[in-house]
Amino acid sequence: MPTALITGITGQDGAYLSQLLLSKGYRVVGLLRRSASADVVGLRLHWLGIADKVELVDGNLTDLSSLIRIVQDVKPDEVYNLAAQSFVAASWQQPLLTGTVTGMGAANVLEAVRIVNPAIRFYQASSSEMFGKIQDKVQSEKTPFYPRSPYAVAKLYAHWMTVNYRESFGLHASSGILFNHESPLRGIEFVTRKVTDGVARIKLGLAKSLALGNLDATRDWGHARDYVEAMWLMLQQDKPDDYVIATGRTTSIREFCRIAFSHAGLDYADHVTTDPAFLRPAEVDVLLGDASKAKNMLGWTAKTSLEDMIAEMVEADLARHRAKLAG
Ligand code: NDP
Numbered sequence: 001m002p003t004a005l006i007t008g009i010t011g012q013d014g015a016y017l018s019q020l021l022l023s024k025g026y027r028v029v030g031l032l033r034r035s036a037s038a039d040v041v042g043l044r045l046h047w048l049g050i051a052d053k054v055e056l057v058d059g060n061l062t063d064l065s066s067l068i069r070i071v072q073d074v075k076p077d078e079v080y081n082l083a084a085q086s087f088v089a090a091s092w093q094q095p096l097l098t099g100t101v102t103g104m105g106a107a108n109v110l111e112a113v114r115i116v117n118p119a120i121r122f123y124q125a126s127s128s129e130m131f132g133k134i135q136d137k138v139q140s141e142k143t144p145f146y147p148r149s150p151y152a153v154a155k156l157y158a159h160w161m162t163v164n165y166r167e168s169f170g171l172h173a174s175s176g177i178l179f180n181h182e183s184p185l186r187g188i189e190f191v192t193r194k195v196t197d198g199v200a201r202i203k204l205g206l207a208k209s210l211a212l213g214n215l216d217a218t219r220d221w222g223h224a225r226d227y228v229e230a231m232w233l234m235l236q237q238d239k240p241d242d243y244v245i246a247t248g249r250t251t252s253i254r255e256f257c258r259i260a261f262s263h264a265g266l267d268y269a270d271h272v273t274t275d276p277a278f279l280r281p282a283e284v285d286v287l288l289g290d291a292s293k294a295k296n297m298l299g300w301t302a303k304t305s306l307e308d309m310i311a312e313m314v315e316a317d318l319a320r321h322r323a324k325l326a327g
């Protein structure tokens with residue numbers, strides 16, 4: 001039975017990746033950072049019904065000694081580095097923490113792998129945010145990077161460290177340049193989940209309006225459940241490489257709102273307001289990915305349509321609020 005070590009196992013992608021790897025017969029071990037709120041740890045793993053099927057070990061991405069100990073003890077065949085301070089907006093408020101966790105943290109994991117067992121296969125969660133101020137209308141592995149936030153700068157460091165460790169030490173280290181991917185397990189601060197939660201609250205009479213920032217930015221949104229499959233596929237290849245993972249369709253925040261509100265029989269224009277507090281110091285205006293390399297080399301394509309994903313998210317938020325109301 002192969003063993004996978006996942007950093008960021010309590011996040012959206014960590015939960016779906018765990019589910020996928022368990023279904024493939026893996027032993028799944030997750031890195032857990034200590035929290036004073038131990039009772040709410042692993043909510044997403046519970047939601048998927050797999051909390052008792054994964055092992056959790058205490059450590060932190062910023063503590064190299066903990067990572068070395070864990071890699072020694074767990075003896076993983078594959079390491080997926082998903083942990084990060086992943087909220088772009090927060091990276092302006094906490095730029096140094098973001099650099100330490102999202103950037104240096106990845107270097108720590110690479111170091112732990114190199115020191116303990118360089119034969120371990122490594123996955124780095126890179127991001128379409130690295131493209132930032134767009135150089136190509138459609139972004140592929142060949143598009144130059146131009147990061148627009150402290151988060152994206154940190155991710156770029158982690159990305160190039162992954163490439164560098166591959167080239168310097170021959171590590172089987174791959175980087176997935178993933179475009180936005182969402183689900184009912186998406187953090188509530190991200191715009192898609194904020195919208196679907198807002199739709200549910202408005203529909204059930206718990207709120208009247210929803211305040212957002214820039215409605216004109218566009219994103220290439222896919223479903224997290226589809227995207228974790230690409231992570232796994234990258235580590236099954238003979239050779240490590242970098243891959244763009246995207247749907248090839250871009251949609252504005254405004255249009256996302258229209259679809260989500262109309263799913264609940266509402267008109268977004270009656271409820272969505274804008275608040276400058278949610279605008280960013282520098283914006284990524286358009287993202288649209290070309291995942292042809294992943295299609296050709298990995299046989300991967302996105303399966304879930306935006307409309308189906310939005311419907312799933314709205315229904316999940318309606319069910320959650322209804323359950324709360326029922327006591
Ligand atoms: P989440 O924000 O949902 O999860 C982040 C995870 O990182 C959580 O498990 C969190 O733990 C953990 N973490 C944060 N800081 C530390 C630390 N110091 N030590 C150990 N663990 C830590 O992110 P997603 O699941 O959405 O994304 C997974 C990865 O993919 C991230 O690296 C993200 O930047 C990247 N990415 C995401 C995309 C997306 O659209 N979702 C697109 C492209 C890249 P805790 O629960 O304790 O907070």
Ligand code: GDR
Nearest residue numbers: 086088127128129179180189190191192212213214217278
């Ligand atoms: P993003 O996701 O920054 O693309 O990063 P987010 O959902 O936060 O923002 C997407 C776009 O929506 C606009 N927006 C708002 N965003 C938030 N959060 N809240 C609002 O009220 C709001 N109103 C408008 C933003 O300005 C932006 O243009 C996500 C994260 O998962 C990263 O970790 C990942 O690397 C990238 O996706 C790919």
